[in-house]
Amino acid sequence: MTGIRAGILGASGYIGGELLRVLLGHPRVAAVVPVSRRLAGRRVDGVHPNLRGTTELVFRSMDDVSPCDVLFLATPHTQTMDMVPGLRSVAPCLIDLSADFRLRDPVVYERYYGTVHTNPSLLADFVPGLPELYREQLEEADLISVPGCMATAAILALYPLSADGLLDGAVWVDGRIGSSGAGSAATSTNLHAERSGAMRVFAPAGHRHEAEVRQATGLEITMSATGMPEVRGAQVVCRGRLSTPLREPELRRIHREHYADEPFVRIVAQRRGLYRLPEPKVMHGSNFCDVGFALGDDRDVVLVAALDNLVKGAAGNAVQCLNIRMGWPERLGLAFPGLHP
Known part of the structure; x- marks a missing residue:
């Protein structure tokens, strides 16, 4: 079988690097086109040193990108929405990893991202890139929007009970995230001297991802977030109340089902x-x-989820969506089990 051609906009960032790592080893991807406005002409492995000996690719400018079968958009929040209309002619399938098409309501988008959505008519056209909830829609989707990392974890933590109507009232989601979740653009808050050893509550309430979790689960969600002294990883602890008492074996059965x-x-x-x-x-x-x-006591329940924020929280989830869209086995290119210790 002839492989596809996959382009990556924003290939110089952390998510772009993970997309490169996964796609370069994907058995159905014949060519990868890394795009960077800032680093066009430079070698990919100069920015992503883990790829040394794996590829001799160089970053391209957007003007140098010929048509692809799929285009991954690892581009900045609030900037991607203006790019999408012009990219429809570059690739028939767009997989967006920014936040610009995650929320269906432009009013909610403006509230959480502080800017007016410039292409609100496209919001309903994007299928959420979460296979566990939207697999059938993803099979034919040409526009896919991958959820945020902590949103993915929280949705998957809550879904078994929310889908069965077993949560009563508001849910508090406490998210913890490593420094790579802030992206590769260094700011004073992300300096090692400031982050090392620190557990910084950067969103005490109203974190942006709460809107995604609310949209996917239908629950009343309040979300906080803390930056942890780690590079990779996201974990959420969700506290809620059961609508009916359950014992541990029943909870386990519901999750397994x-x-x-x-x-x-x-x-x-x-x-x-x-x-x-x-x-x-x-x-x-x-x-x-x-x-x-x-x-906990009575009907109190704690739901926990964890993932690698750059893989299942971003690039890996995007490739899983690609596999579904192309009718390939979902595990293709994604079989790595993780590390211990």
């Missing part, structure tokens, strides 16, 4: 061991999202 056929969701809720609940450390480089749970 919802995720039994999902290739990249693992249920992790154990009574013993170092990793009794989902832990980002053991998921570096993998496309898995681990979900777990714990019961």
